[in-house]
Amino acid sequence: MNASSYDTHDLQARDSAHYLHPFTDTQALAGRGARIVVRADDIYVWDSEGQRLLDAMSGLWCVAVGYGRRRLADAAHRQMLQLPFYNSFFKTSVVPAIDLATRLAQLAPPGFDKVFFTNSGSEGNDTVIRMVRRYWDLQGQPGRDVIIARINGYHGSTMGGASLSGMDYMHAQGGLPIPGIVHIGQPYWYGSDRGLSPQAFGLQAARWLEHKILELGPERVAAFVAEPVQGAGGVIIPPETYWPEVQRIVDKYGILLVSDEVICGFGRLGRWFGCQHYGTRPDLITFAKAVTSGYLPLGGVLVGERVARTLVERGGEFEHGFTYSGHPTSCAVALENLAIMEEEDLPRHVREDAGPYLKQGFESLVDHPLVGHAQALGLVAGLALVADKSSGRFFDPGLAVGMLCRDFCFDSGLVMRAVGDRMIIAPPLIITRPQIDELIALIRRCLDSTLAEVKARGWLAG
Ligand code: PXG
Numbered sequence: 001m002n003a004s005s006y007d008t009h010d011l012q013a014r015d016s017a018h019y020l021h022p023f024t025d026t027q028a029l030a031g032r033g034a035r036i037v038v039r040a041d042d043i044y045v046w047d048s049e050g051q052r053l054l055d056a057m058s059g060l061w062c063v064a065v066g067y068g069r070r071r072l073a074d075a076a077h078r079q080m081l082q083l084p085f086y087n088s089f090f091k092t093s094v095v096p097a098i099d100l101a102t103r104l105a106q107l108a109p110p111g112f113d114k115v116f117f118t119n120s121g122s123e124g125n126d127t128v129i130r131m132v133r134r135y136w137d138l139q140g141q142p143g144r145d146v147i148i149a150r151i152n153g154y155h156g157s158t159m160g161g162a163s164l165s166g167m168d169y170m171h172a173q174g175g176l177p178i179p180g181i182v183h184i185g186q187p188y189w190y191g192s193d194r195g196l197s198p199q200a201f202g203l204q205a206a207r208w209l210e211h212k213i214l215e216l217g218p219e220r221v222a223a224f225v226a227e228p229v230q231g232a233g234g235v236i237i238p239p240e241t242y243w244p245e246v247q248r249i250v251d252k253y254g255i256l257l258v259s260d261e262v263i264c265g266f267g268r269l270g271r272w273f274g275c276q277h278y279g280t281r282p283d284l285i286t287f288a289k290a291v292t293s294g295y296l297p298l299g300g301v302l303v304g305e306r307v308a309r310t311l312v313e314r315g316g317e318f319e320h321g322f323t324y325s326g327h328p329t330s331c332a333v334a335l336e337n338l339a340i341m342e343e344e345d346l347p348r349h350v351r352e353d354a355g356p357y358l359k360q361g362f363e364s365l366v367d368h369p370l371v372g373h374a375q376a377l378g379l380v381a382g383l384a385l386v387a388d389k390s391s392g393r394f395f396d397p398g399l400a401v402g403m404l405c406r407d408f409c410f411d412s413g414l415v416m417r418a419v420g421d422r423m424i425i426a427p428p429l430i431i432t433r434p435q436i437d438e439l440i441a442l443i444r445r446c447l448d449s450t451l452a453e454v455k456a457r458g459w460l461a462g
Helices: 008-018 026-032 070-082 095-107 121-138 159-164 198-216 242-253 274-278 305-314 328-343 346-367 401-411 433-456
Strands: 037-041 044-047 052-055 112-118 146-150 181-184 221-226 256-260 284-287 299-304 371-377 380-385 417-419 422-425
Touching (some): 008 026, 052 433, 070 328, 095 112, 112 121, 112 305, 121 256, 121 299, 146 198, 181 198, 198 221, 198 242, 242 256, 346 380, 401 433, 422 433
Antiparallel strands (some): 037 044, 112 299, 284 299, 417 422
């Protein structure tokens, strides 16, 4: 279907009449009308008006192998004809779930031999909460039930996932967090007062964990849950000192470490798992998104030896699961997706080619008058827009300069996300050098448009 066969106005009208979008002000969207995305190929999507956009967000951090992969459609088609669905309850199992569990155990860091399947990252993290508490019950320490997470971390939108997430505006809706979840600060050096070097700040941020453990009493602390690099919080890449110090602290107090790799897993940071980049040794790993490259929903939890042994050998029945845990068609697509990633050696492509090339291009944007800080790792990157480059002073958040910039991006054919005044990207892992050049040029052009607008409105210092 070409663009002209879509009636955008009709689609927008019915969209606002009937479709409640996630994380959206429905009334505001109705006034403006949604952009309707109708097709995609490689790293590009097209809307109903025929505009092409370079999708530097991989859908929503998930389309790792890019769009238009016939092999994934064929894998789903084959599996649907063979066995579209069967459950894994009641002493039954299905071949694709067995094969995927086996494959994930091979790809995961040593000691991860078991996997629990869910449909999403949120359900993965709800599973984590139940598993962690079950583990300590079985260890004879039922009072050890407090989970520490981070302000501005994102772990999902279910009651558990949103509770782990450190976003006040989410907690304000629905009486969250649930009991037994507390938050510490994030390792965002540029967002701090910058009184310390990044390395010293990284140590300080890790030690907020130790302070919280001591404040609560170590005998009450069950786990620390965190993303290797915070994604939805604005691509916060911690200083190199942060993770080794966190590992030292969780080891010291015997606390479980949970690595939420819903974004960082499957090559995003240049290794199969983000914890392998930082050298941490988590007990549980949450995954979703890129495991299927988003072609079908699938998530889960990789369970390390310490927890697995206790749950399996001493736990009896774990009273938890979903109709679609181990969905055969989703698992078949995941297997094919992982096969593509291996054949194309995508983690290495990110680590040795696309990642370093993106870093060079993206971090050069720091010379732009609006950019205070720009940082990339693997194929995630974020920059901070500032009102005053020399002092690094931020804009008044009420001006919503990030949103202004994002609108210029959309209008110029680029999908880039704004988190406050941080502009972030996570392009498909297959992105090539010429496409990275195109991406950086587009970002620069959008920054120029934003600068002109901000100047015209008199918002720029000096
Ligand atoms: N953990 C992390 C680290 C995530 O990024 C989830 C858990 C939840 O996964 P599900 O599949 O339940 O959505 C996520 C999801 C954004 C954005 O605005 C990011 C996510 C979801 C929606 C929006 O960047 N990440």
